[in-house]
Amino acid sequence: MTFDFDAYVTAAHFDRAGRTMFALGDGSVRALTAEGFITVEAHRGAVLSACLHPSGLGLITGGDDGRVVWTRVEGGEIAASLLAEVKGRWIDAVAASAESGLIAFAAGRDLHVRDSKDPAFARTFTHEKSVADVAFDPKGRRIATATYNGAALWYARIADQKPQLLKWAGSHVLVLWSPDGRFLMSAMQENQLHGWKVADDKNLRMGGYPAKVKSLAFLSNGLMMATSGANGAVIWPFAGATGPMGKDAAEIGYDASALVVRVAGTPNGSVLAAGLDDGRVWAADLKSGRIEHLKAEKGAAISALAVSLDGSRLAWGDEDGGAGVLETGL
Amino acid sequence: MTDASTTRIPVTVLTGYLGAGKTTLLNRILTEDHGKRYAVIVNEFGEIGIDNDLVVGADEEVFEMNNGCVCCTVRGDLIRVVSGLMKRKGGFDAIIVETTGLADPGPVAQTFFVDDDVRARTRLDSVTTVVDAKHLPLRLADSKEAVEQIAFADQILLNKTDLVTPAELKAVEAQIRRINPLAPIHYTQRSAVPLDAILGRGGFDLDRITELEPEFLNPAHGEAGHVHDEHCDDHGHDHHHHDHHDHAAHDHVAEAGIRGVSLTFEKPLDGIKVTNWLNQLLQDKGPDILRAKGILDVKGESRRLVFQAVHMILEGDFQREWKAGEPRYSRMVFIGRDLDEAALKAGFEGCVA
Numbered sequence: 041m042t043f044d045f046d047a048y049v050t051a052a053h054f055d056r057a058g059r060t061m062f063a064l065g066d067g068s069v070r071a072l073t074a075e076g077f078i079t080v081e082a083h084r085g086a087v088l089s090a091c092l093h094p095s096g097l098g099l100i101t102g103g104d105d106g107r108v109v110w111t112r113v114e115g116g117e118i119a120a121s122l123l124a125e126v127k128g129r130w131i132d133a134v135a136a137s138a139e140s141g142l143i144a145f146a147a148g149r150d151l152h153v154r155d156s157k158d159p160a161f162a163r164t165f166t167h168e169k170s171v172a173d174v175a176f177d178p179k180g181r182r183i184a185t186a187t188y189n190g191a192a193l194w195y196a197r198i199a200d201q202k203p204q205l206l207k208w209a210g211s212h213v214l215v216l217w218s219p220d221g222r223f224l225m226s227a228m229q230e231n232q233l234h235g236w237k238v239a240d241d242k243n244l245r246m247g248g249y250p251a252k253v254k255s256l257a258f259l260s261n262g263l264m265m266a267t268s269g270a271n272g273a274v275i276w277p278f279a280g281a282t283g284p285m286g287k288d289a290a291e292i293g294y295d296a297s298a299l300v301v302r303v304a305g306t307p308n309g310s311v312l313a314a315g316l317d318d319g320r321v322w323a324a325d326l327k328s329g330r331i332e333h334l335k336a337e338k339g340a341a342i343s344a345l346a347v348s349l350d351g352s353r354l355a356w357g358d359e360d361g362g363a364g365v366l367e368t369g370l
Numbered sequence: 371m372t373d374a375s376t377t378r379i380p381v382t383v384l385t386g387y388l389g390a391g392k393t394t395l396l397n398r399i400l401t402e403d404h405g406k407r408y409a410v411i412v413n414e415f416g417e418i419g420i421d422n423d424l425v426v427g428a429d430e431e432v433f434e435m436n437n438g439c440v441c442c443t444v445r446g447d448l449i450r451v452v453s454g455l456m457k458r459k460g461g462f463d464a465i466i467v468e469t470t471g472l473a474d475p476g477p478v479a480q481t482f483f484v485d486d487d488v489r490a491r492t493r494l495d496s497v498t499t500v501v502d503a504k505h506l507p508l509r510l511a512d513s514k515e516a517v518e519q520i521a522f523a524d525q526i527l528l529n530k531t532d533l534v535t536p537a538e539l540k541a542v543e544a545q546i547r548r549i550n551p552l553a554p555i556h557y558t559q560r561s562a563v564p565l566d567a568i569l570g571r572g573g574f575d576l577d578r579i580t581e582l583e584p585e586f587l588n589p590a591h592g593e594a595g596h597v598h599d600e601h602c603d604d605h606g607h608d609h610h611h612h613d614h615h616d617h618a619a620h621d622h623v624a625e626a627g628i629r630g631v632s633l634t635f636e637k638p639l640d641g642i643k644v645t646n647w648l649n650q651l652l653q654d655k656g657p658d659i660l661r662a663k664g665i666l667d668v669k670g671e672s673r674r675l676v677f678q679a680v681h682m683i684l685e686g687d688f689q690r691e692w693k694a695g696e697p698r699y700s701r702m703v704f705i706g707r708d709l710d711e712a713a714l715k716a717g718f719e720g721c722v723a
Contacts, residue, residue, distance in 0.1 A: 066458075104426075170447060229433065230436050230437060
């Protein structure tokens with residue numbers, strides 16, 4: 041199944057009901073149905089960021105119109121509701137925690153927190169520089185932000201606090217917690233990853249990338265983390281007390297003619313998918329080593345990628361508005 | 371690959387001190403009937419009254435890169451805004467970045483060379499600096515940024531010319547030329563300039579380095595030794611006019627230490643030697659060298675080697691063939707702080723084949 045949405049595909053997700061949803065550069069959110077797709081004009085500008093709602097149903101999107109919107113399908117109808125609005129700001133990042141029910145988003149230098157179960161709850165945490173990304177820890181109690189010269193850790197519910205700063209010089213653009221909460225990983229403006237062991241603030245430097253790392257994904261119950269930014273998908277081992285410290289990464293699906301720009305995987309399984317800058321998509325089972333070249337046609341660079349929880353389906357989107365859903369066969 | 375990656379969106383950076391006429395120029399660009407749609411990136415505390423559908427506030431966050439290059443700074447907010455704008459497919463044809471009066475244009479310009487994603491999608495067309503003819507001498511005297519904005523410019527709008535006497539105008543022109551001998555000057559009132567004269571310049575495009583005729587080789591209008599040509603409409607020159615403003619400000623520009631140095635050499639150069647020398651020079655002096663451009667005659671090569679640099683970021687390539695009968699020469703122009711002209715000259719000439 042392929043679509044031409046004629047707008048940059050910012051994000052693709054499978055929600056808890058297994059429904060495929062896309063968020064686009066024209067501000068719309070599309071939910072797939074048996075007949076095709078249904079559309080909501082969720083934003084007046086472009087969708088910049090998206091994540092699953094804490095309930096697992098539907099998508100939360102952040103737009104360059106300053107709005108945070110929840111779009112879901114209820115009883116066959118598509119519904120969208122405004123969760124928050126910061127006038128005149130771009131919502132560069134959104135995150136949500138199924139465990140705590142909290143929603144976090146970045147607008148300029150501010151991290152905003154909302155509670156999906158309590159409309160009155162609101163927190164705002166201000167940074168010295170802009171916040172590029174936000175991520176909840178596995179329990180949904182702490183939020184990490186990617187900013188200039190490091191990451192900041194905030195307790196999501198406490199109003200007045202000083203953040204714990206995990207320092208590392210340079211501009212951090214992505215953050216992701218390991219599923220056991222022991223490590224916070226970041227991708228930087230330079231072609232490198234960084235990581236901190238949160239308990240003792242030990243640094244993990246993970247370099248050697250030929251390109252910027254734009255996408256991170258943990259899989260296999262947190263034993264592995266996959267990243268983009270190379271000619272293949274880069275796999276870092278996280279088993280053992282020190283995680284990837286002092287260990288080498290593996291690269292799979294190497295292809296000298298293209299770069300992996302998006303990765304996605306099954307959090308509890310061994311399926312990994314990669315989207316390439318020449319429009320191709322593959323998926324692999326890291327246990328068997330089998331690689332399936334699912335989209336061999338070249339095209340615009342892949343900009344969005346998702347794998348269903350059981351690893352059987354994959355959704356992709358590209359910079360020109362091409363999108364599709366494929367059976368992985370894995 | 372795809373259309374999106376081959377047609378890069380042109381970016382015009384507008385700099386200039388507060389009150390020089392930047393916003394007036396910006397509104398002229400936006401409101402003139404050209405059928406083009408612009409995305410405008412302004413400072414979040416910038417001047418209001420910009421008439422455009424797509425205006426984005428930015429924070430002017432200057433980030434250092436961890437690449438061992440001390441002068442390698444970028445505007446982190448621009449990287450984010452440009453990548454966000456690229457999600458609006460087909461929403462605009464060009465980008466204008468308006469900086470605050472106090473901004474150093476270096477990080478803005480470098481953003482378009484250092485970040486791979488920005489570079490893949492956009493092309494820096496020019497750094498256009500608007501200066502106020504009346505107040506420039508004062509600005510140059512009290513602001514390092516005002517000097518840097520002129521030094522970095524591809525072109526300069528010398529605005530509010532109606533507020534100064536012809537003699538004052540000459541003095542201001544001379545000051546600009548000392549700092550930046552390469553950028554053409556547009557003389558304007560209320561920032562009125564034909565847009566096709568200032569947009570689509572390709573100021574960082576190696577193919578556009580057709581000739582390097584630094585204006586200081588020709589003393590400014592009204593200065594001793596100025597050679598008149600068809601471009602000079604001012605024949606009522608006063609060779610002996612001296613302006614107190616002029617003297618005072620000259621000293622401050624000298625304190626900032628920024629000026630242009632032009633070197634010409636008639637003998638063919640050794641391609642490897644000159645490349646190594648330039649790399650080493652920019653490695654050592656990159657923080658002080660704001661801009662550089664050159665056309666080189668390399669021995670055994672029928673094409674011209676051209677280069678341009680922003681601080682340590684050097685780009686060079688072989689360009690067109692030298693024409694039959696065309697005099698061959700090598701010329702480099704450096705605009706920078708505390709330039710040692712004698713050392714540059716010795717290094718340059720040491721690259722002789």
